[in-house]
Structures are given as structure tokens and as C-alpha cells.
Amino acid sequence: xxxxxxxxxxxxxxxxxxxxxxxxxxxxxxxxxxxxxxxxxxxxxxxxxxxxxxxxxxxxxxxxxxxxxxxxxxxxxxxxxxxxxxxxxxxxxxxxxxxxxxxxxxxxxxxxxxxxxxxxxxxxxxxxxxxxxxxxxxxxxxxxxxxxxxxxxxxxxxxxxxxxxxxxxxxxxxxxxxxxxxxxxxxxxxxxxxxxxxxxxxxxxxxxxxxxxxxxxxxxxxxxxxxxxxxx
Amino acid sequence: xxxxxxxxxxxxxxxxxxxxxxxxxxxxxxxxxxxxxxxxxxxxxxxxxxxxxxxxxxxxxxxxxxxxxxxxxxxxxxxxxxxxxxxxxxxxxxxxxxxxxxxxxxxxxxxxxxxxxxxxxxxxxxxxxxxxxxxxxxxxxxxxxxxxxxxxxxxxxxxxxxxxxxxxxxxxxxxxxxxxxxxxxxxxxxxxxxxxxxxxxxxxxxxxxxxxxxxxxxxxxxxxxxxxxxxx
DNA sequence: GGATCGTTTCGGCGGGCACCGAACCGTCAC
DNA sequence: GTGACGGTTCGGTGCCCGCCGAAACGATCC
Numbered sequence: 001x002x003x004x005x006x007x008x009x010x011x012x013x014x015x016x017x018x019x020x021x022x023x024x025x026x027x028x029x030x031x032x033x034x035x036x037x038x039x040x041x042x043x044x045x046x047x048x049x050x051x052x053x054x055x056x057x058x059x060x061x062x063x064x065x066x067x068x069x070x071x072x073x074x075x076x077x078x079x080x081x082x083x084x085x086x087x088x089x090x091x092x093x094x095x096x097x098x099x100x101x102x103x104x105x106x107x108x109x110x111x112x113x114x115x116x117x118x119x120x121x122x123x124x125x126x127x128x129x130x131x132x133x134x135x136x137x138x139x140x141x142x143x144x145x146x147x148x149x150x151x152x153x154x155x156x157x158x159x160x161x162x163x164x165x166x167x168x169x170x171x172x173x174x175x176x177x178x179x180x181x182x183x184x185x186x187x188x189x190x191x192x193x194x195x196x197x198x199x200x201x202x203x204x205x206x207x208x209x210x211x212x213x214x215x216x217x218x219x220x221x222x223x224x225x226x227x228x229x230x231x232x
Numbered sequence: 233x234x235x236x237x238x239x240x241x242x243x244x245x246x247x248x249x250x251x252x253x254x255x256x257x258x259x260x261x262x263x264x265x266x267x268x269x270x271x272x273x274x275x276x277x278x279x280x281x282x283x284x285x286x287x288x289x290x291x292x293x294x295x296x297x298x299x300x301x302x303x304x305x306x307x308x309x310x311x312x313x314x315x316x317x318x319x320x321x322x323x324x325x326x327x328x329x330x331x332x333x334x335x336x337x338x339x340x341x342x343x344x345x346x347x348x349x350x351x352x353x354x355x356x357x358x359x360x361x362x363x364x365x366x367x368x369x370x371x372x373x374x375x376x377x378x379x380x381x382x383x384x385x386x387x388x389x390x391x392x393x394x395x396x397x398x399x400x401x402x403x404x405x406x407x408x409x410x411x412x413x414x415x416x417x418x419x420x421x422x423x424x425x426x427x428x429x430x431x432x433x434x435x436x437x438x439x440x441x442x443x444x445x446x447x448x449x450x451x452x453x454x455x456x457x458x459x460x461x462x463x464x
Numbered sequence: 465g466g467a468t469c470g471t472t473t474c475g476g477c478g479g480g481c482a483c484c485g486a487a488c489c490g491t492c493a494c
Numbered sequence: 495g496t497g498a499c500g501g502t503t504c505g506g507t508g509c510c511c512g513c514c515g516a517a518a519c520g521a522t523c524c
Contacts, residue, residue: 004253004273006322007246007315014239015247016512021236035470041236044514049472051512068470068521082321083239089314090238142376142404142419150373170406172374178235187374248482267500276484281502283482300491300500 013058014086018043019051023060023074023083028210029116031064031071077169080116081186088176108211110179111231112203115210118190119203120177123214123231127193128184130226137185143174145189156225159192245290246318250275251283255292255306255315260442261348263296263303309401312348313418320408340443342411343463344435347442350422351435352409355446355463359425360416362458369417375406377421388457391424 014020021041026032032040038048052072055061060079064071074080112123119127131137136149145153149172153159164171166188175186185193197203202218205211214222214231222228246252253273258264264272270280284304287293292311296303306312344355351359363369368381377385381404385391396403398420407418417425429435434450437443446454446463454460 002249002253003319003322004256005249007256007319008249008252009247010318010322011243011246011252014243015241017234017237017240018512020240020243021234024236024239033470034472043512045471046473046515047513053472070471078321082317085314085317086242087235087239089310090235090242138373138376140376140403141370141378141382142374142402142406144370144372144374144376146373170374171372174374174402189373250482265500266502275482277501278485278503279483302501 010058013055013060014083016051018047019055022048022051022055024087026061026072026074027080027083027116028114029074029080031073033069033071037072074116077117077191081173081175084115084175084178088178090178108206108213109209112212112214113210114194114212115175115177115184115186118175118184118186118194119197119212120175120184121179121212123203123212124184125177125180125182126229126231127222127226128182130228131185134226137172139174139183143172143183145172149189152225153189153193157193157196159196163192164188242290245287245292246315248283250279251287254280254283254287256319258293258304258306259312259315259348260346261306261312263305265301265303269304306348309349309423313405313407316347316407316410320410322410340438340445341441344444344446345442346426346437346444347407347409347416347418350407350416350418350426351429351444352407352416353411353444355435355444356416357409357412357414358461358463359454359458360414362460363417366458369404371406371415375404375415377404381421384457385421385425389425389428391428395424396420 014023018041022037025037025040034048034052035045037052038045041048041051043051052061052063052070056063056072060075061072062075064073074083110121112119112121114120115124118124128137131149132139134152136146136152138144138146150164153164154161170187172185172189173187174183175190176182177184184190194203197218198205198212200218200221201215202221203212204215206213219228246255250273254269257269257272266280266284267277269284270277273280273283275283284293284295284302288295288304292307293304294307296305306315342353344351344353346352347356350356360369363381364371366384368378368384370376370378382396385396386393402419404417404421405419406415407422408414409416416422426435429450430437430444432450432453433447434453435444436447438445451460
């Protein structure tokens with residue numbers, strides 16, 4: 001197929017308001033049911049089904065059937081990065097906030113959230129900044145984990161060196177944050193770090209969405225390892 | 233505006249076969265006239281005009297009027313990166329090649345080309361690999377220029393240190409190549425390196441498109457600085 | 465078994481938009 | 495001036511596709 005045709009059909013998958021809403025919701029990295037997505041996007045279940053078909057056959061989503069539910073999630077980190085990149089290009093979003101409910105939800109998301117499999121928002125940026133200040137990340141010539149950063153992840157945080165040594169995916173990568181307009185740590189290191197912090201309950205999910213916040217124990221434990229400013 | 237709506241409208245700009253062809257053509261980083269683009273995409277000039285309107289008002293393209301010509305080009309490196317990222321996600325393209333003309337053109341592009349403002353294709357990947365082997369780039373913990381790499385660019389190649397120290401754009405960045413499926417050097421360093429190689433006539437454009445190839449003088453001069461394999 | 469619920473298929477409707485040709489407007493060459 | 499040419503505007507046409515509701519399907523629960 002023509003490269004232009006391929007590019008167009010890929011873009012077309014995201015070129016619909018409803019499908020875009022579905023993909024943005026799935027950016028939390030978790031599996032949603034078809035009905036949840038329909039409600040979230042504000043369309044009839046039948047409509048959501050059609051959209052899910054297109055997104056799955058386009059390779060953006062994968063499904064897992066379980067009883068009478070159909071769970072879908074993003075097909076992988078590459079897809080998440082693609083959507084996140086596109087979203088970052090939609091100009092500084094000066095969306096007017098309507099109600100208190102939305103305002104607090106928005107504030108929670110800006111404070112901290114998961115971005116597919118790693119941390120974003122003020123929390124993600126603050127962690128990235130602190131790691132850079134400590135010489136664990138090098139942002140002067142691009143975005144890379146230093147040797148000291150690698151040993152820090154394995155020795156101080158106890159991450160599995162084997163997990164960090166997959167070849168398909170970059171170890172560290174900058175991901176542009178669409179609320180902070182700053183880079184934060186992504187890639188394998190970002191994903192494993194996020195998983196560890198959630199496992200340790202140093203960071204916990206707030207409500208049912210992507211929002212997260214640092215816990216009291218996380219604040220003290222991370223404070224021993226890094227110079228972290230107050231996030232709230 | 234709703235984030236989903238913004239994402240959808242951005243994607244919609246590329247979700248059309250003709251607009252995608254236009255954007256891919258403009259990935260060579262140069263300015264094309266409206267008529268050239270219409271011919272390239274195989275549509276009537278009037279149709280191309282409408283597409284250019286949408287792409288410009290969507291912020292992807294900028295125009296420059298000159299006499300009775302209207303030149304358009306990509307609005308900046310960020311846009312080029314976005315399109316390049318999307319194109320890289322369209323799966324390994326196993327496009328059947330039709331004629332000899334297309335086959336040789338395709339071979340020239342695979343050998344070496346500009347990717348907006350830096351080098352790609354086998355040439356770009358080979359340069360990146362050679363720089364990595366020489367300790368000028370570090371790809372183990374992400375993608376970054378080493379201190380040695382920075383002095384190499386300024387002292388050996390004579391790049392302007394001030395040019396390399398803009399803050400808006402990362403110094404070095406990996407750009408995924410859609411023919412090689414490998415990373416090559418992008419960012420400010422990649423752009424300045426490409427400019428210097430073209431200025432020195434160590435690399436020259438082939439024909440009127442994006443294709444480039446290394447010149448005999450470039451082969452000997454670059455051979456003194458790096459361990460470069462034969463590209464042809 | 466029957467009732468319920470999540471999901472899917474199908475038909476039909478409506479709007480958006482990509483396309484073209486024809487007319488028009490500027491610029492350039494002579 | 496006149497003609498040629500690049501670019502644009504404007505109607506008009508046709509198709510694609512996103513939407514819904516109704517009906518069917520299948521899993522679960524009682």
C-alpha cells in the first residue's frame with residue numbers, strides 16, 4: 001500500500017472525536033469494558049462497538065474476552081507514546097473548566113497521574129527533575145539514564161536488572177507532558193519505577209481514573225533518596 | 233475545547249490520503265509550490281489549494297508568497313517529528329515496487345535521504361552507529377550526546393557552540409527510521425551536522441527529492457574522523 | 465427453565481467533506 | 495497592451511462514515 005495511504009488510515013483512526021476520547025481514556029494503561037467506554041465517550045453501546053472494531057483491526061487496541069465482558073486496552077507502549085505525542089502537539093490547552101467536580105478532577109490529574117505505564121503530571125516532572133539534579137538522569141545532551149542512575153534503580157529501589165535490559169524498548173526516554181509542558185521519565189526505567197512505587201504504596205491511585213498522589217510513607221521514603229519538593 | 237476534539241482535529245489533518253501525501257513530500261524540509269504538490273498528489277490545483285488551507289490553518293504548514301508562486305513548508309521540526317513518528321508506526325511497509333523508475337528511486341531513498349533537517353536512511357544510521365562506536369553518542373541509557381560528542385562536533389567539525397545551545401529543542405534525539413527501523417541522530421545536533429556535511433559537499437543531494445549520497449571527498453574526510461562502513 | 469444484562473449486528477438516516485470544472489484574479493513575459 | 499500561467503474561489507456532486515434504535519445473541523444469575 002501507498003505510504004500516504006497508510007499514514008492517512010492510521011491518522012483516520014484518531015481523527016474522530018469519539019475514538020479520540022476512547023484512546024485518551026485508555027491512556028491510563030488499564031483495560032476498560034466496551035460499556036464503560038461508551039458511557040465515557042457519550043455514545044450508544046452499539047456505536048462504541050463499531051469504533052472498537054476499527055481501533056482493534058487497526059492495531060491500536062487489543063481485546064480480552066472475559067465472560068460477557070469485553071475488555072480492551074492499548075496495544076502497547078509504542079501506541080501509548082504515539083497518542084501521547086499527538087496530544088502534546090495540540091497546543092497548550094486552555095480549556096475552560098466548568099464545574100467544581102471537573103475542577104478538582106483536573107487538579108488531581110495535574111498533580112499526578114499515570115501516563116500509560118509511567119508517572120506524569122507535577123509528580124512525574126518533580127521526580128524527573130530530582131533524579132536529574134542527583135545525577136541519575138542526563139538531560140543536557142538528550143535524555144538518558146546515567147550509569148549512576150542505573151545502579152540507583154537496581155541497588156536503592158531494588159528493580160530487577162534483567163527487566164531493565166530488554167532490547168526492544170529504550171531504557172529511558174523523555175515523554176512530553178501535556179499539562180506541564182515538560183519532559184518526564186518514560187521508557188522501561190519509567191515503567192518499572194512507576195510499578196515499584198505503586199507496589200510499595202509510596203504512590204497510590206486516587207479514585208478510579210489515572211490520577212495518583214504520593215502517600216505519606218512515599219514522601220518520607222523518597223525524601224531519603226532524593227531532594228523532592230512538596231507536590232501538593 | 234475538549235482534549236478529545238483537539239486530538240481528533242489534529243489527526244483529521246493527516247487522515248486524508250492527499251494531505252498525507254503532501255505532508256510526506258514536505259518531509260524533505262524544503263518549500264514546495266502549490267502546483268508541485270498538486271501534481272505530486274495527483275489532484276486538481278483547486279483541490280490542493282483547499283488542502284493547503286486546512287493544513288496551514290491547522291498549524292502544520294507555513295506559507296511564503298513570492299510573486300505568483302505560493303511556497304509552503306512544514307511549520308517546524310516538531311511537526312516534522314510528529315509526521316515522522318506517525319509514519320514509523322505504519323508497520324514495516326512491504327510496498328511492492330512497480331517499475332524500474334520507482335525501484336531506483338526507492339533504492340536511492342533507502343541509501344540516504346534527509347528527514348526534514350537531518351540525515352536518515354542507511355547513511356544516517358551508519359553515521360549514528362559510527363558515532364556511537366566512537367563514544368560520541370550514548371544509546372545505552374536512552375539517546376544522548378556525550379561530552380566527547382559535543383567537543384567533537386565543535387572542534388573537529390567546526391560547528392558553532394552557540395547554535396548547539398538553543399534551549400527549546402533537544403540537542404540530540406533519536407528519530408526512528410521507517411526504512412531501516414533503526415534510530416538515527418536528530419535534534420539540533422543532527423540538523424547542524426547535516427547542514428555542515430551538505431555545506432562541505434561531503435554529502436550531496438541526488439536529483440530533486442530527498443535522496444542524498446556521500447561524495448568521494450566526504451568518504452575520505454569522514455573516514456579520517458570515524459570508522460564508516462561502505463554505504464553503497 | 466426464565467429474566468437480566470453486556471455486547472453485537474443490521475438498517476437507515478444525515479452531515480461532512482474530498483473531488484472536479486469553470487470562472488476569476490494576479491503576476492510575469494513579450 | 496496581450497497572452498500565458500500559477501493560484502484561488504465557487505457551485506455542485508457523490509461518497510463515506512458516525513450516529514442511533516431495534517432486534518438478536520450469549521453469558522450470568524436466580
